[in-house]
Amino acid sequence: MPLQVPLSTRQADIIDRNGKVVLLRGVNWFGIETENHAPHGLWARGYKEMLQQIKSLGYNVIRLPFSVQMLSETSLKGIDYSIGSNRELEGKSPIEVMDEVIQEAGRQGLLILLDSHRLNDQRIPELWYGDGYTEEDWIGSWQQLTERYKNQPNVIGADLKNEPHGAATWGTGDRATDWRLAAEKAGNAILKINPQWLIVVEGIEEGVPGQRAKKHWMGGNLEGVRRAPVRLKVKNQLVYSPHEYGPGVFNQTWFSDPSFPKNLSSIWENSFFYIHRQKIAPLFIGEFGGRNVDNKTVEGRWQNTFVDFIKQHNLSFAYWSLNPNSGDTGGILMDDWLTVQKEKQAMLDRLLPVPDPGLMAGSITLPENKSIKPSPTPSPSPTPSPTPSPTPTPSPTAQGQPQNLKINLNTQSEWSEGFCLGVQIENPTTQAISNWQVQFDMPEAQIFKSWNGKYEAKGKAHTITPEDWGTTIQPKQTIDLGFCAKKTGKNYRPEGWKVISRR
Numbered sequence: 455m456p457l458q459v460p461l462s463t464r465q466a467d468i469i470d471r472n473g474k475v476v477l478l479r480g481v482n483w484f485g486i487e488t489e490n491h492a493p494h495g496l497w498a499r500g501y502k503e504m505l506q507q508i509k510s511l512g513y514n515v516i517r518l519p520f521s522v523q524m525l526s527e528t529s530l531k532g533i534d535y536s537i538g539s540n541r542e543l544e545g546k547s548p549i550e551v552m553d554e555v556i557q558e559a560g561r562q563g564l565l566i567l568l569d570s571h572r573l574n575d576q577r578i579p580e581l582w583y584g585d586g587y588t589e590e591d592w593i594g595s596w597q598q599l600t601e602r603y604k605n606q607p608n609v610i611g612a613d614l615k616n617e618p619h620g621a622a623t624w625g626t627g628d629r630a631t632d633w634r635l636a637a638e639k640a641g642n643a644i645l646k647i648n649p650q651w652l653i654v655v656e657g658i659e660e661g662v663p664g665q666r667a668k669k670h671w672m673g674g675n676l677e678g679v680r681r682a683p684v685r686l687k688v689k690n691q692l693v694y695s696p697h698e699y700g701p702g703v704f705n706q707t708w709f710s711d712p713s714f715p716k717n718l719s720s721i722w723e724n725s726f727f728y729i730h731r732q733k734i735a736p737l738f739i740g741e742f743g744g745r746n747v748d749n750k751t752v753e754g755r756w757q758n759t760f761v762d763f764i765k766q767h768n769l770s771f772a773y774w775s776l777n778p779n780s781g782d783t784g785g786i787l788m789d790d791w792l793t794v795q796k797e798k799q800a801m802l803d804r805l806l807p808v809p810d811p812g813l814m815a816g817s818i819t820l821p822e823n824k825s826i827k828p829s830p831t832p833s834p835s836p837t838p839s840p841t842p843s844p845t846p847t848p849s850p851t852a853q854g855q856p857q858n859l860k861i862n863l864n865t866q867s868e869w870s871e872g873f874c875l876g877v878q879i880e881n882p883t884t885q886a887i888s889n890w891q892v893q894f895d896m897p898e899a900q901i902f903k904s905w906n907g908k909y910e911a912k913g914k915a916h917t918i919t920p921e922d923w924g925t926t927i928q929p930k931q932t933i934d935l936g937f938c939a940k941k942t943g944k945n946y947r948p949e950g951w952k953v954i955s956r957r
Contacts, residue, residue, distance in 0.1 A: 457514065457565070459607050460650035462690045465733035468652070468770060478565070478738060478770035479806055480515035481508060481786060484777055487521040487571040490532035491548035493555060494777050498791040500538030502558055503876070503934035506905045508776065509562050510866045510874035510938055511786070511799065512806035516564055517613065517740060517772035518555070519571030522587055522595045524548045527575075538906060538933045541923060549602075560608035567654065567772070568599060569613040569740070578672075580620030582636050593640050597647060604648040611652030613740060614640050617673035617697060623661035624678030633658050637684050645688040654693045654738055655684050657726065666724050669706060673697040673741070676726040679734065695740040696726040700756040702744045703782045709752050715759040722763065730767060739764065743774035743783040747801045758801060765805055773802060792864055792876065799867075856890035858883050859927065859953040866936070872899075874938040875948065877918070881927040888926040889956040892918040892935070898943030907935045916948070919956065 458470035467475045483504075485494030495504060508516065527548050535544040539558075543551050556566050573579050573587040583589045596612060603609040614637050623631045641653040657676035660669075665677045674696045686692055701709045711717050723731070730737045748754040764771055778785040786802070788795055864876040881887050892907075897914040907918040924933045939946070 457563075459565075459610065461610050461652055462650070463652070463693060463736050464690065466730045466736050468693065468736045468738075475768075476770075477768060478515045478567075478772070479513050480517055480565075480567070480770075480772035481513050482517045482519065482569075482741060482772050482775040482777075483508070484519045484571070484775055484780070485532070486524055486548065486552055487519040487569075487575060489575045491524045491527050491530040491575065492533050492543075492551050493518075494532065494779060495787075495791040496533040496537075496540055496543075498534070498537075500540050500906075500934050501543065501555055502539035502562075502905065503936070504776075504791075505555070505559050505562050505564060506936065507794075507866050507874075507876065509564055510903075511794070512803070512867065514563070514565055515567055515610070515772065516559060517567045517569050518552075519569045519616065520552065520599075521572040521575045522570070522591060523572070523574045524552075525595055525598060536928055536931050538924060553602075556603065556606060556609060560606065564608065566609045567611055567613055567652075567738075568603075568609065569616055570596065571616040578617055581618065581622055581631065582615045582633070582640070589636065589639075593643050596640055596644050600644045600647040600651065609651075611654055611691075611693070612641075612644050613654040613656065613695060615656065617656060617659075619659035619672035621661070622658040623663075624658050624675070625663060625682030626661070631661070634678060634682055634684055638686065641684070641692075642687050645686060645691060649688045649691070651691065652693050653684075653686060653691050654695045654740070656695045656697065656740060667721070670725060671697050671699055671704075671706075674725055676729060677724065679729055683734065693736045693738050694726065694729050694734075695738045697741040698722070698739060698760060699742060699783075700744040700746075700753040702746065702753045709756065714752070715755050718756065718759055719763065727767070730769065737769050739769055739771035741772065741774040743780070743785075745782075745784045747798050761801055761804055771805070792878070794866065856887055856953045856955050859887055859890060861892065861951050861953065862932075863948075863951070870941075872902075872938060872940045873946075874903075875936055877935040877937075878932050879920075879927065879935065879953070880932045881929055884929050886926055886928050890920070890925075890927070891954050891956045893950075893952050893954055894948045895950040896939070896948040897945045899939040899941050899946035899948075901937045901939045904937040905935065906933065909937060 458472050461468055470476050483493055530548045533540055533543055535541055559566055573585045579585050582592045618633045621631050622633045624634050626632050629635055637655045656673040659672045659675055662678040676694055676696055684692055708717055708721055729735055744753045744757050746754040747757055774783055775785045778787050778789050786795055860880040860882055862878040866874040866876050894916050895914045896916055901909055907920050910917045
């Protein structure tokens with residue numbers, strides 16, 4: 455069954471509008487919060503293709519970081535507009551690019567959790583104000599986004615502030631530092647505009663009076679909820695969100711304890727899991743990740759133990775990160791922004807459902823009589839500054855031959871009943887190539903989901919015709935296509951690939 459939005463909470467569970475328990479299984483895709491003001495990786499791939507890959511791997515939510523600064527910026531960088539669906543982003547402002555990503559995620563059945571990751575686009579601040587921004591600026595940014603996306607059904611909530619730390623306290627009553635009070639103020643401002651959003655509140659680092667543990671991760675200390683829970687004016691919309699990391703980020707003392715990794719469950723119980731066990735509220739693990747996933751390194755043992763813990767207790771999560779360019783952790787994707795880190799994804803597959811063909815092609819259902827209203831039209835913005843890689847200019851003298859196009863295949867995911875395959879068409883020549891099609895044979899599989907092309911099947915013979923925008927491939931340009939298929943026999947693998955002239 456599709457996800458029935460909006461979401462709310464019931465004791466330790468997140469539930470859909472019909473009361474069915476929902477497990478959020480997500481990834482962090484960062485970049486909008488940086489000086490690029492756009493999701494990272496769009497210099498290598500189209501944004502629609504990246505969203506489809508996230509979906510095909512089995513995830514259902516994206517934690518999408520942004521900065522307050524980005525909301526008022528007009529320039530962005532790091533997008534190659536010559537790549538496939540990225541053409542649609544040319545001339546748009548940062549907030550308009552975020553609109554497009556969110557709307558396309560919705561069409562592909564992906565939920566979005568907005569994450570106020572930074573105030574400026576340079577660093578993560580200790581508190582919810584500073585770096586030239588006031589508390590009013592921060593709350594105002596949330597009001598702006600809530601108003602903008604209140605009728606966008608796949609936007610499910612607000613992660614109020616990424617990783618409060620340093621001077622942040624909890625339950626002290628000091629309005630200058632008490633994160634609990636700030637979270638209540640911002641959360642209630644959001645719920646006044648949209649009472650159906652989830653309000654996601656992270657922990658702090660230290661600063662909980664009487665805390666039992668000396669050290670915590672930034673955002674990982676939710677000990678304060680015991681005596682001072684967050685109070686919102688709308689019931690059943692609150693979710694607590696710890697962050698958890700391994701020694702690749704910082705070598706905490708518990709990683710060298712003789713009882714490691716058996717000591718981890720008691721650490722997690724004290725820091726945040728008691729909230730779930732006592733059914734105070736649901737937990738959403740907003741970040742965890744690391745480079746090593748083996749069972750020999752300390753980081754790998756920590757990460758596998760935490761994955762098993764999440765699975766055992768049916769917790770929701772967003773893995774850090776999809777991006778390969780996270781220095782401490784790496785990502786699910788390799789440096790080419792296309793290939794999946796197989797060992798890492800295999801570990802995460804323990805938390806993911808077997809892909810269901812019925813859920814792959816968009817799986818968000820609105821309440822009856824609910825329509826999606828368009829986002830408000832922003833005021834015109836100057837054309838963004840060009841990316842470092844300008845759009846190639848077509849050759850004015852000649853057209854290349856379709857047979858010169860190169861096909862690159864990438865299995866994005868595979869399970870017992872089916873698989874998803876990325877098909878990248880590359881023009882390695884110095885001439886533009888038009889009027890092309892792709893042919894291949896696939897005797898014992900049926901396509902149930904595809905992207906960026908029109909797929910026709912006659913027996914085992916299959917033909918892909920590009921969308922209008924992809925009919926011509928410029929020199930050195932690539933276009934991402936792909937499909938998911940259900941296996942109907944042992945001879946399901948596509949073969950005999952070739953590019954032909956369009957009939």
